Amino acid sequence: MIVKSKPRYRAIDLTRISIFVALTAVGANITAFAPFLQIGGVPITLQTFFAILAGAILGSRLGAIAMIVYLLLGLAGLPIFAGFKGGLGSVMSPTFGFILSFILVAYATGKWIEWRKSKRLVTFITASFIGLIFNYVLGTGHMYLALNFLLDAGGISYAQTWIIMAAYLPVDALTILAAGLVAPKIHHAFNRRSEGKSTAA
Template identity: 40%
Template sequence: MNISIKKMTLVSIFTSLTVMGTFISLPIGPVPITLQSLFVILSGIILGSKLGALSQIVYLSLGLIGLPIFSNFTGGPQAVMMPSFGFIIGFIFSSYIVGLITHSKDTLSRKRIILASLVGTITIYIFGLPYMYYILNIIMEQGLSFGNIFRIGALLFLPGDIAKLLVVSFVSIKLLKVLNKANISLE
């Protein structure tokens, strides 16, 4: 993949936005409510599949090398033992899939962006919930049912996720128009 300075800059911006989304946090249990997923989905829509995923790979890598950019100001290799780490892994795949769906046709539509955002959100849960189950039950031996895991890892977040989908659908259309006017092509 040949990456220009402009694309590297945009990847860095979305990595930074994901970091900032971590710190806008409401701790409610093993997984805090943050704005990360909003920026993850937006990265796929704006940057496309490969660059969006790259922005999340950079985020994950920076956290694993020790920068305290994961929830609760954590970082380092021990972060893989956090119940929320599976969601971070899901960020990479979510951004990639959102980019694929969003840019699958020549013209963009709000309907396709909402669909891509919904699929991206589900993708984060597909990675996050089983990982959370594994850490809480196998490693920490808490003996929680999958229903309890679903309640504390997904159900509490659904209203916020719906709000994020609406915000993303409005913001992304405007951002893409601005990028098109500036003749910035990313895909």
């Protein structure tokens, strides 16, 4: 019988996870620092941006763990969701599906890069848009369910829910493109430091 050992987390892994939890929290409320980032009065967040970077830079496993920690801290009551909100009541929000999707967004983004075994720019950009697809599919699906079955918003259809989300797609696409463009350089810097420390040790 083969017993698989549990993955060990180095201090640097825990530090990087903490960094992305903090960045995602800041990204959730970026309009507090940049009020112009709004569409029709609805604030734009950078949560998806940092969820994608978490997967691209930390890898599928650590990136997903960072988003799980972010989710749990928010549900525990810390005001780290958009609008400085938190607590179990967030589950009732139509946008909670997007928060939940960050776990899969980070995992899918990192997994694509790991599977391709390539550090080319096109790999990171493709991975970023794969993450965005998961974000929209899961987030919009939860929004539809929440509006119809939790909040009784008047029978909005699934197609109408997607029409609502279409208004945000251009900005999100540009944001995710930016994530794909900066990810390779940050990934290289992170790994170069890790390799240097491993060699020194």
